[in-house]
Amino acid sequence: MERIITSYCHLHDNKVIVNDRLLFYQENIVKFAEILKAVYKQEKINYPKFYKMDAISKLGFMAAELVLKDRTIEGYRPETVGVVLSNSSSSLDTDIAHNETIKDRSAYYPSPSVFVYTLPNIVIGEVCIRHKIKGENAFLISEAFDGKMLSGYVDELFINRRVDACLCGWIEVLGDKCNALAVLVENDDRGRSGENSGFKPLLFNVKNLNLLMTHN
């Protein structure tokens, strides 16, 4: 059975696109942290833990939130849903923050609440907690977005019947720059009810991933 992208979100600089709709746009480019806050308010999200997260977790959380707002995964058993994310700079953005706390040995203040985020897969943990996902997880690193690597990894999960649905994408943050693409991949079972808000599912392949990453 072929696999399809049933919902997606692209969050890039000052723009948020969900399933071909412009969900948010800010004319003057502001820091992406402020964009995330504005989207959080606009979408009336209520998840206080959001404010405790580091930048990459906030970005991944928001991308997952918007993807799954249009298309629910509630019909799947938690252990059959996977999360596979990727990026270029791992957790370097937060690594720098932790390093600040140990740079000066006469003012040494490493903190568990910062250190815990110095792993790229923590964002997967945050997304799993929020959406009660318990299946396969992996965080992959590549210099630039690599649709071939990502779709190859996710395809193997479907072929091995390890997942029936998988949230996957690219969650990159460093300093003020961010870029996130999250897509929900499901088996092509279009008889399933609940087609989302007019979005026509796309085949899950390298071409379409690259298209979603660049055309917006």
Place this chain on the structure above:
Amino acid sequence: MGCLTADGMKPVYILNDNITTSLGFTTTENIDAIKKDVIGIRMVDDPVLYPRPILLSRIDTDQLRLRFGKVIQQYRKDVPAESFTRLEQMFIVSISDALQGETEIPLRQRTLLVISTTKGNIDLLENRYQTLFSHKRLYLWELGRIIQQFFGFSNPPLIISNACISGVVAMMAATRYLQSGTYDHAVVTGGDIASEFVISGFQSFQALSPTVCKPFDINRTGLSLGEGCGTMILSTKASLSSHDTPIRVAGAATSNDANHISGPSRTGEELSGAINQAMSQASLSSSEIGYISAHGTATLYNDEMESKAIELSGLKHVPVNSLKGYWGHTLGAAGMIESVAAISSMKSSTLYRSAGFETLGVPVELNVISAHHPAEVSACLKTASGFGGCNAAIIYQKQ
């Protein structure tokens, strides 16, 4: 050769391997040290590494330089040894040793390189030593590119950074690509260095033990950190193995607790789920598992959770150890080096005592190995869990 497993997938064999830790630079050196009860975790007093003396399993820098010098002579005489970071040297020494076996695999086209690490060259961020390197080396893909180019792999590496389950995830990913026929061979490697970055972080969590760690023991008070690297060469072609009965990867799975980012599940259900998935892929029942190489970090909650998961999967009577009492918690290398050691146990029919363990201190009555002893093991389970609520299980099986 060419035969498929019951599910139509190609079988994946382990041709060769390496362990690089404070106990040695080959699998044999490490296992010999374990047989002699050598503990690699020592008090390290190195103000450049950490402001205070710290218990650590650290690779001897002079020995590493010596071994790396030999490898560079063989592969890249044109490049100065000083142009490689400590971690890159560890990776290269480990991969080169694993490739030295009697079997030759081509590094081109049909071979996949998989690298697992949690922090890569993180010591370059601290900038306390190794100041000669550009910050570009902090990127894990740059680390991957350096290793790829050193050996001349034609495919860019698949890089996994998934906390303390990274090594097992790397093995699992490689296995799947080989099973499906996407590649014929894989070089899978995992490594991490000891750094002030990581030591200070675990210290802030109060997760480090003031004594050498004691997995599953009643008096355990936390983990001991270590550095290391492990490598396995995988292939779908059993005929390339120098052993008559090469060991194969029979099943693997990951799961997420969906509970807490820095504390394990209270019930162990999710790790148990991954174990059950791996057993089902391997078409094995719990009674057929002869040995468990546990994650066993010696933190209060990890060992407790793991014991519950093992019981839930019907494995509580199976002999179990944690090797972290020998070489500490090596993070992104742990899943790799502990898998290699487990495979060595299967080949030599010897199970090793869980160093640091005296009196059981977990809620489930596990069968923790208290003395080295001979045992025939035809299938073994390796588990791992980490920050972000992730769990992994992988099963190795004799033909």
